[in-house]
Amino acid sequence: MPTLEIKDLHASINGQPILKGVSLIIPQGEVHAIMGPNGSGKSTLAKVIAGHEDYEVTSGDVLMDGESILEMEVDERSRKGLFLAFQYPMEVPGVSIANFLRAAIQSRLPEGKELEVTEYYQQLYREMDRLGMDRSFTSRSVNEGFSGGEKKRNEILQMAMLKPRYAILDETDSGLDIDALKIVANGVNALRGPDLGILLITHYQRLLDHIVPDNVHVMANGRILRSGNKDLALELEQKGYDWILESAA
Amino acid sequence: MNTDTESPVLTGVSLDNLNNRFPHWFSEERSAAWSRFESLPMPTRTDERWRFSGINRISLQGYTTSLEPTHKEIEEALANSAKVENSAGRMVLVNDHVVLREETERALTKLGVVWIPISEAVTAQAGILREHFMAQFTGLGAEKFAHLHRALVRDGVFLYVPDNVEIEDPIENYYWVGGRKTAVFPHTLVITGVNAKVTVVDHYFGLEGAEDTLAIGVNDLFVGDGSAITYISTQFWPGKSLTFHFNSTILGRDSCAKSLNVHLGGDFNRAESVSHLTAPGGRSEMLAVTLATGEQEFDQRTLQDHQQPNTSSDLLYKNTLDHSARSIFSGLIKVEPGAHRTDAYQKVRNLLLSNDAEANSMPGLEILADDVRCTHGATSGQIDPEELFYLKSRGLNETISRRLIANGFLQEVFGRLDQPALADKLGSYIEKKFDLSHDPKKT
Numbered sequence: 007m008p009t010l011e012i013k014d015l016h017a018s019i020n021g022q023p024i025l026k027g028v029s030l031i032i033p034q035g036e037v038h039a040i041m042g043p044n045g046s047g048k049s050t051l052a053k054v055i056a057g058h059e060d061y062e063v064t065s066g067d068v069l070m071d072g073e074s075i076l077e078m079e080v081d082e083r084s085r086k087g088l089f090l091a092f093q094y095p096m097e098v099p100g101v102s103i104a105n106f107l108r109a110a111i112q113s114r115l116p117e118g119k120e121l122e123v124t125e126y127y128q129q130l131y132r133e134m135d136r137l138g139m140d141r142s143f144t145s146r147s148v149n150e151g152f153s154g155g156e157k158k159r160n161e162i163l164q165m166a167m168l169k170p171r172y173a174i175l176d177e178t179d180s181g182l183d184i185d186a187l188k189i190v191a192n193g194v195n196a197l198r199g200p201d202l203g204i205l206l207i208t209h210y211q212r213l214l215d216h217i218v219p220d221n222v223h224v225m226a227n228g229r230i231l232r233s234g235n236k237d238l239a240l241e242l243e244q245k246g247y248d249w250i251l252e253s254a255a
Numbered sequence: 256m257n258t259d260t261e262s263p264v265l266t267g268v269s270l271d272n273l274n275n276r277f278p279h280w281f282s283e284e285r286s287a288a289w290s291r292f293e294s295l296p297m298p299t300r301t302d303e304r305w306r307f308s309g310i311n312r313i314s315l316q317g318y319t320t321s322l323e324p325t326h327k328e329i330e331e332a333l334a335n336s337a338k339v340e341n342s343a344g345r346m347v348l349v350n351d352h353v354v355l356r357e358e359t360e361r362a363l364t365k366l367g368v369v370w371i372p373i374s375e376a377v378t379a380q381a382g383i384l385r386e387h388f389m390a391q392f393t394g395l396g397a398e399k400f401a402h403l404h405r406a407l408v409r410d411g412v413f414l415y416v417p418d419n420v421e422i423e424d425p426i427e428n429y430y431w432v433g434g435r436k437t438a439v440f441p442h443t444l445v446i447t448g449v450n451a452k453v454t455v456v457d458h459y460f461g462l463e464g465a466e467d468t469l470a471i472g473v474n475d476l477f478v479g480d481g482s483a484i485t486y487i488s489t490q491f492w493p494g495k496s497l498t499f500h501f502n503s504t505i506l507g508r509d510s511c512a513k514s515l516n517v518h519l520g521g522d523f524n525r526a527e528s529v530s531h532l533t534a535p536g537g538r539s540e541m542l543a544v545t546l547a548t549g550e551q552e553f554d555q556r557t558l559q560d561h562q563q564p565n566t567s568s569d570l571l572y573k574n575t576l577d578h579s580a581r582s583i584f585s586g587l588i589k590v591e592p593g594a595h596r597t598d599a600y601q602k603v604r605n606l607l608l609s610n611d612a613e614a615n616s617m618p619g620l621e622i623l624a625d626d627v628r629c630t631h632g633a634t635s636g637q638i639d640p641e642e643l644f645y646l647k648s649r650g651l652n653e654t655i656s657r658r659l660i661a662n663g664f665l666q667e668v669f670g671r672l673d674q675p676a677l678a679d680k681l682g683s684y685i686e687k688k689f690d691l692s693h694d695p696k697k698t
Contacts, residue, residue: 056648059640084650096645100663100670109659110649147663164649 008071009033010055010088010172010203015066017054024050026228027066034171035200039214040207041239042225043247048207049093051225052176056090057083070172085114089170091161093177098148103160104130106148107167114168133166137193155186162193173197174205179213191216211243224250276409280385281377288405295399304396307583307615308554312523313497318438318469320407324349328433331462336429339456339676343424344370349431349462351409351439363422368453369415370426373442376413384413387446387477391503393527395556400499400525404440404471411442411473414455418448418479425454425487425677430472432492433462438469445475447482454485456677461493461520468496470521475503478510480534485513487677489684492520502528506537506566515542515672517681518553519688529558532566532594541570544668546661546685547580547612548692557586559599561624567598573668574605575661576612577692585617588631592623601631606664608638608657658689 010032017025024047032038042048054061055068057080067074075083098106107130112121131141137159149157158178165173175194179187194217198204206219214222214236222238223230224247231250232238242250277285298305298313324332328349336347336355344358353372363370369380376384389405392398412428430441443457457474470492478484484504492498498521504512518524530539545553559568574582588599605614616633638660646656662685669678 056644058644079652080644080647081650081652081656084648090648092645092648096639096642098642098646098660098663100666101659106646106649106659109651109655113650113652113655147666168649 007033008171009069010205011069012051012055013067013069015051015054015068016064017050017061018064019050019061023064024061024228025054028225028228028230030205030223030230032172032203032205034203036220037198037204037206037217038221038223039219039239040205040223040225040230041209041211041242044209046226047228048225049176052090052174052205052207055174056080056088081113084168087171089165089168089173091158091165091173091175091178093180095149095157095161097150099150101148102145103148103163104144107164110164110168130167133163136166136196137163138189139163154181155183155190158182158186158190159193162190166193166197171201172203172205174207176207177209178206179208179210187213188216211239214239226251276374277377278381285406288402292399292402292406295402297399298396302396304556306585306617308525309523309552309581312552315469318436320409320438322350322434322437324352324354324433328431328462329354332429332431335460336427336431336458338427339425339680341424341676343422343426345427345429346370346372346412347429347431348410348441350433350437351411351441353410359424362424363426366420366422367417368420368422369413371413373411373413373444374409380413380415383415383446384444387444387475389473389475391475391505391529391531393501393503393529393556393558395527395529395558397499397501397525397527400471401473401501404442404473404499404501407438408440408442408473411444414443414445414453416447416451416453416482419450420448421452422454423452425456425674427456427458429458429460431460431462432468432470433465435464435466436468437465438471441470441472443474445484445486446477447479447484449479450481451479452483454674455487457488459488459490459492459520461491461496465493466495468492468498470496470498472498472500474500476505476512476514478504478506478512478537480507481509482507483511485672485674487515487517487672487681489517489681490520490524491684491688494520494522496521498524500524500526502526504530504539506530506532506534506539508534509536510534511538513540513542513671515544515668517684518543518545518547519684521551523552523554525554525556527556529560530568531560531562532568533562535563535565537563537566539568540671541568542668542671543572544665544681544685545572545574545582546665546688547574547576547582548688549578549580552581552583554583555585557584559586559588559601561588561590561594561597561599564593564595564597566594568600570601571668571671572603573665574603574614575608575664576605576614577608579609579611579613581613581615583615583617584633585619586631587619587621588629590622590624590627590629594624595626597624597627597629599627599629603633604664605633605635606638606661607635608661654693662686662689
């Protein structure tokens, strides 16, 4: 089965180790959640997989369908089928969502092949409708002046349009009220299927009420301390992170 | 002058030949301007008005003027002078010769609008032309070259919009240059009566194979009381060119001007732009977009001159610089005594795409009145690496990502135009410039 495999991954920033041997296997078709306290290395894991240049991988590997992606550029990883939904999506002033996504999809087409524009807009509007996004969004600059909820919806819109094989959702629930959370969760659930593996990073259990994971992993101090099924999240909710930290110690 | 006056620097210049085409007064002024051109010194480093400027790149050697365009050149120019969808008309010039004047369904003539070549206006509209033609020099340092323009201007576009006439659709003028070492002196003069409205677009381009042009352009706007003029120019002169552009806007009572200058072409380029707010209630919006690549230099000098109370001006210049390109911005907001309740704004933003690019900003204020609001600011920055990471994480490679960001940076200015068709056209020029600058043959 095709997987995104993280093998004993060690990474540091400015010489400071953050990831201290993370191992995880996310098969296509499954949703894995990573939970953990602040500073546990969850977001670092997401950025390292995506290829952020501030982080240095000191050992270990990340394999997408058996192929190491660590030597690949950020954009190449994306074109290979990896997607990162940002915790804090960046503003891109003056670049409309429609043009941005068009360029991103165009980058996936073979050289010389032009995007089918009519088809593109049909798909874009369909996905926007699903996420309850007004069509005027297409001409707005990417994330500029967006509310927290709008930014997160825009991330899921991009995910829907780019059709990744593996998606990492970094704190997609942060900054959302319950209504926005439901819309975003519905958007993600609509994309679930046998061709997509999802790594869901979250601090709170509440997201997992709406996007029910197949597996839950608890991360602290740069390591996965415990893995289990969705009930692990509930247990964490009741007992807090200290329980895991203590039992690990 | 009895014989052809051969200039020591420009070949083929014949004031007498040109004089035959023009009435006496026009020729006299032409000769006087030539004398002033000759008597004024070339710019020097010690002149504050040329501070930071690469004046060693200014040489007038070896240019030829007034070349008659060939059939092939005219054909090429016409084929590439596309009108925007809602165009009111287009005039096309090649090497300062008017080769086409095409009005959409006589819409302008029916309204009493006068839109004719300057070579006709000197007789047909002698009174009004004489009153306004180069009546205001920018006075920002490059007078020598403005006088050269006055001496050698051959043709151009004269536009007069009478009282209470509003034209929604843009009027477009295309100025083409062909050949090597050709000198051109494009001139657009726009005058409105009272409560009139018009949009004028100038395009400055080189024909295939054109290179090393000397272009000295003037576009003056006289905005009548209660009138509104939108003026847009795109400077896309060919490579290696030496260019000067002078833009003076004179605003009447409760009038409104919006000018946008897009700077893309040329090698060394000096642009001087002035707004004189000569009556209460006037408002001038001064916009510019520059995309500088290779070793291009864009030297921009501006003046927001508030002479009367309750006037406002809003300047926004955005420069994107790549490779070892340079820009200079020197802008002054001047509030004259008695110009109370002036509201003036000046903002310059530079985006540096390379470590070798250089942007110099010198904003300035001179306030001689009370109760005014003036703000200015200049910023320079590079692309935020997190923003770049975001774009790349969507599959866009480094080059495309940077281009999107740089393009987006400039879009803010185009957004100030309430003319989507024109904004699209300008956007396509920017794309073309990006394509050229990434073509290894051209850099």
